Amino acid sequence: MRVKYVLSEVLVGLWRNVTMTIAMIITMAVSLTMLGASGLMYRQVDDMKDLYYKNIQVSIFLQTDVTDEQRDQMDAKLKADPLVSEVIYVDKAEAYKRFQEMFQDAPDLISAVKEDSLPPSFRIKLNNPEQYKNIYDQYKDTEGVDEIVDQSRLLDKIFNILTAIQNIALAAAIVMAVAALLLVANTIQVAAYSKRREVAVMKLVGASNWFIQAPFVLEAVVAGLIGSLLGLVALIAAKYLLFDGSLKALEGLLSPISWGDIMFIFPLMAGVGGLISAATAWTTLRFYLRV
């Protein structure tokens, strides 16, 4: 009977103040969509970093007149370096071959460059691509080294943009969450006011605190969960219309968002939505009902 009572009170409560309930659900949905989008991008950026950085190399170009001794020393040092996972030496002949391949459409350029003029280089892969700076500092003054080039620096710019978008989504999520929170607090106050007589009687005859609070808290939680469901729908729509639609051309650049990712992010949205609502409702009641 008590469970039935609480549930029917929840439905009555949501319906009594239906415009407020809708406002609460919409703000909650927008906030949670932003949160979900931000979370998806976080995974997305991670995936892309994995993908790109795995294939990224740091090139250490040596001076063309480097001695064999200097080169061997360098090779030994790199192979012993804990930051480095793989070392490939590209000598002048190999460099020339690569150059020829790269510019095979421009025979003039190839004929203008002599085999001897291309510098030999070490192509190294790092265990952690973000430690490029350490490598740079360590080897830039070594004798025989001409220049150190890191491909990942280019990528960093792209990732900076993605991270910025992600942060904007997160900021929007937080701002909307504050609005949602205030709406929940207000809704609960109105609900508590419209049931003040019942609450007074319940307190008087000794109804337990959870029993008095449960309908209000659950009312907010139900709204939060509905909001997160709407957020899920919005994310699915975004994937369907944006990523599988108009942004399809960028497929090679952006790693795809899988349905699994979205399903993975949904519990997070529902959890955050439900918990924030419950906590807000409960805190409001403590001040408002003094139970």
Added chain:
Amino acid sequence: MTKTYPKASRPSLDNVSVSIEKGEFVFFIGPSGSGKSTIIKMLLHEVAPNKGRVVVNGKDVTSMRSWKRPHFRRSIGCVFQDFRLLPNRTAYENVAFALEVIGKTKAVARRVVPEVLELVGLGGKEHRYPHELSGGEQQRVAVARAFVNRPLILLADEPTGNLDPDTSIEIMRLLDRINRTGTTVVMVTHDSNIVNQMRRRVVEIESGRIVRDQARGVYG
């Protein structure tokens, strides 16, 4: 015990000591602001004294944690001047509500509520709404609600304050009958007529002090 409210210039209750035996019927009388209601609030664990102890039913409730309050309240019934009934519920539902929110089943309510409504003299009016009942009848519903859980103590804060003299006497007869079942009745009142007719213990309070405590007293 002593209770001083914040911002008050003098204590609401100043070194007051009262002991009420089980099964007693006690009137607290005195002018407005004398501290009578503070005693009721202390018995309900709504306010705590600054000094001294409140002991109810052999238990010191002075420093009782607030989460224990609901359970404690179940041993105390309350009646107020303004009835405090739920307007959108019938007499039956008002009484049943008090049972159901403390976890009693509907089956228990179906058995007990008609019994207690009969006891307060409302047999046949179970399905009337408060606005369909007279003031006296509404107060009977309130008494039924307070008594349905068979409390050890019945607190009545000016229960006749809104009623005419004849109706007041009927309510007093009802409280007397409840007292005879062994329930301790503590009643705060201004009504000299009633106090004089009942001839029960009278505790008079003035400016937070007990000025009289008399068995079988009159209003003064």
